[in-house]
Amino acid sequence: MANLWQVTGGQGKGGLLVREGRALDSCEAPRRLTTGALIEEVQLLAGRLHYRLLAGSGPEEGWVSIALKGKSLAQRVCLPSRGELEDACFRNDVQPMKAATELELFRLLADMDLLQTCPPFSEASEVYDASVQLVAAPVAAGMGHQESKDGDTSAGQWLADVQEFDAYRTDPYQLFGIPYDATDATIKSTFRKLSLRVHPDRCPGDPAAASRFQQLTQAKDFLLDPYQRRAFNEAHGFLTPTVNVAWWSDWEEIYGEIEPDQEVESISIPSKLPDPRIDLLILGATGITGTLACMVMQRSPRGRSWAIAGRSGRRLQLLEHKFGRDSSFQRSLRVESRQDLERVVGTARVVLDCTGPSHDVGVAVAQACVKTGTHLIDNTGDILFSKEVKDALDSSAKAAGVCLLLHAGYVSVPTDFGVWRLVREIREELGSDTKKVDVYTYTQGFVMSGTSLLTGTKTTFKDLNAAGAPFVLGGVRPCGVRTEDRADPPHKDENSSMIAYPGLNVDRQVVRGTCGLMETLEPESRYGQNFLFKDWFLVVDKRPEEMTKQESAQASRLSGIGVSLGGGLGHSLMVEAKKIPPPGWGPKERIRQETFVTKVFVGVADLANEPKMHIVMNAGPGGVGDRYEGTATMMIEAACCLLDTADKGGNLRSGWGTPVYHLAHLAFFDRLVSLGFAFHCFQGAPTSDFMQRVFASTLPLKDVAE
Template sequence: MSNDNDPRSKSGGGTTEEPESAKSRDVDLVVYGATGFVGRLVAGHLAEHAPEGVRLGLAGRNRGRLEEIRDGLGAGAADWPILVADAADDASLDALARSARVVISTVGPYARYGLPLVRACAEAGTDYVDLTGEVLFHRESIDRYHETAVRTGARIVHSCGFDSVPSDLGVYRLHRRVAEDGAGELTDTTLVVSDLRGGISGGTVDSLRMQIDAMKKDKQARRTGLSPYSLSPDSATEPDLGRQSDAAIVRGADIAPGLGGFLAPFFMGPYNTRVVRRSAALLGHAYGRRFRYREVMAVGSSSLSLVPAAAVTAGMGGLVAGLGFGPTRALLDRVLPAPGDGSGEKARANGRFAVDVYATTSTGAHYRSRVAAHGDPGYAATAVMLGESALALALDRAAAPEAAGVLTPATGIGQPLAERLRSRGFTLDVARR
């Protein structure tokens, strides 16, 4: 695993100043992949909620389709510039990165299409946000472009959707409150998905397929995918906390008093946990040297909940195994959503999520933070999270952490993102129990 990847390590302690090269760009924000399902949702959110005076643009391969999207966004978007760029054309990506202060990428799977744009933004000193939940892509982005981004002052902030804003901000804000209270450091910390209603993204399924294929073919990719510290700056400096499983059934009473039943592994936990552990390391292990983190989901509060918890666990393992075996993959592909598919407007509006992060501190204190929102987590809520992440980088840079490089939502944006999401109706609370 590469080392020396602290966000401040190559920039004299980091800076909240925007790179000089980014101060005279044509647009403040550009949505790359605006003709895709999530790209259209993000563009719509920005058209409705971006403050007056923010210069917005749309980017992608097809000018005609981009103009159709722009025409559907209302009169306020009529003069948004169109930028034609293709993941297979480095020159077009360089031009895109040089034209904007912040680039929003919704073009996945990121392992297939994402790295050229990360390179362009890192070299141009352009801030960047995306939706990735792909650990192998994230790792390669760190290894190739972290130091370049530190040198230019760019903030490359991956995973600014449901992967992994609720997890990362939930723990980050918990840490801040514990520190303010002088209650020690975080130790055993568990995120519980207590409410979840929404569809499965076809893009997420396609990303899973690609990662399974890569891990089957390459031993190093398999080791990276399985390591709990696969996104850490330097795994050799991580504390030895014993085995950390992302696929275990957990008793609620072992997490917090009064939490009943058994809880199943959360299917996004294997990625989210690594993002949170990277944040902890980039912050100098400020969460605590005995910080242990896992994610689970509620399936009922009685002793009988062991049955659905076991079923969920088996189902997750079966899906991965099925996608890794040719004949069963062909069958699964007939029923799983295809890339580009998305939920309808009514389903997006009726979706919701709530996650509770429970922690015990080194002084024995107990805390809980909650992140919750209305809207389909993978689509409606994610569009808000991604759009507000980009707005925070463009407008609230001075209030964000001092950092540059390949970062996480907590280390690259932090509290300004929490405040923006709260203004959009998200719940972000922390309480001592």
């Protein structure tokens, strides 16, 4: 059972003072933790309690003192018994999971504002005093673990008794003595420590050592398998609350969570190449996406030389130390001014622009690439920036033979290629152009970075309309702008039984831009004279006023990227109130690993009887479904795709373009599949039952039968 506390101090002052860190001089939270609040212990150090809020008012997470001048400010308490909690659920017609713990039952009642129906808490001082003497810390709810004085984890006690690891009967976090949000690096490190105590070579006289070591290995493999771990976490209520500030990380935390893969074999780089330049330069390596790109390059060597560039000399040194030990890594380059860009960009054949926001330096980077003959891969979601590059540099890039590949990140690549694939299937199977494609997206767990949100503040509906919305990047059909081309209001989607909100503005613009670009190619590449594209993201079937805080926050973040914050109004206030991450902050490793995305593409052929086809795409868990780790992976794969084609004398489409325009003819779709993006195509329209089962699943479609 997790350790619970109730706030007893702070009367007459509005509650206890909360700080963001353990230190007493760390930043104060904007609100106090009210008297009577129930909190969950994350860590207790020298009278300072790191907590998570369960019931009451105040910051959702922070540090408080449990005593001051001999006076208690918070008291350890016990939850009501399981029977009492189940009775409260029964009285309120609440149906919990059969295997729910007491804490999970309590959280369920708290989420539904039914705590007043629960019996009162009881003091737990005796329980607490006894528990601190135990060798093992309470980790049944995955909240943390203690360490013995010699530094060994306390979880070793299970090794004497466990004969077989079974995730249905055994909590792997408890076995390892680690919290449920432990990083992969922590899991590996803990395994190494515990394995020394049970390895057969270290225990020659113990006949059960081999069996225990095998079970320990199985538990480690289970936790490192993203599918099994996500399913286990979901079943036990351990999935991370993505709107909680505890799961936002600054760069230092994100960097610190990453452990280089020590088992990766180095791939040698040919010493004599026709082009002496570095193959791949990660520009903006000192940001979140750039750092994750460094991680991907180290863990999955492509046989390509690479380098990094950024503004912070200290961060560049840290990145080089952690990821630059392989022979494929060449150097780090500091960019202190725009004048440095041309010099730095000119050292590479392909630049991955991970800087942001794009409107700050993006055009200067693109100009430098055109001037130096360097291909550009940019993950921007900024439509107006993309249009500026298109209008100013498309012609000169074509003349220089330079690819300006924009929107090459998670924001648009899966949607752009999913639509392209469905259009191709309709042409091949039904012999027709495509009349319409609707895309429905449901994402389970993710956090947008502060920089992504800041980018959105620079664009308003007025700006988009002035730039040619709803076809800012081209693609308007011969009939002109139709009423159907504009975004529809939220509505109840009958197939999924969820509320459908208009999807990402950038996806709509990119797909329409691709449609326009494909008109310039061979006839079989064209989408159709009447092509119409709509996209939606789905939330649970509740009216906005009935949505939980998490659902509401997700909806507001997703529904108008680029326009939702009204050109910057309120952005700083939302950051200050910790409603959104500040610039430079992003998701912790656990969120990146747990994010699971499902997209359903429904296409209509341009025939009299309007036959339909649909595609289901899954991405994640394991990082590929995350907006930033997935982006880093796709950008690197796109760079390698261009380089491989160029080295073989293949055909690159120069100038400004979308992911499909630059990469579809280079078999990049197959590369997406190899990265973990699963696409399944079906004849006809998806049934309501199928849609509901697909969006309810946390596993790829192969485990969901139609």
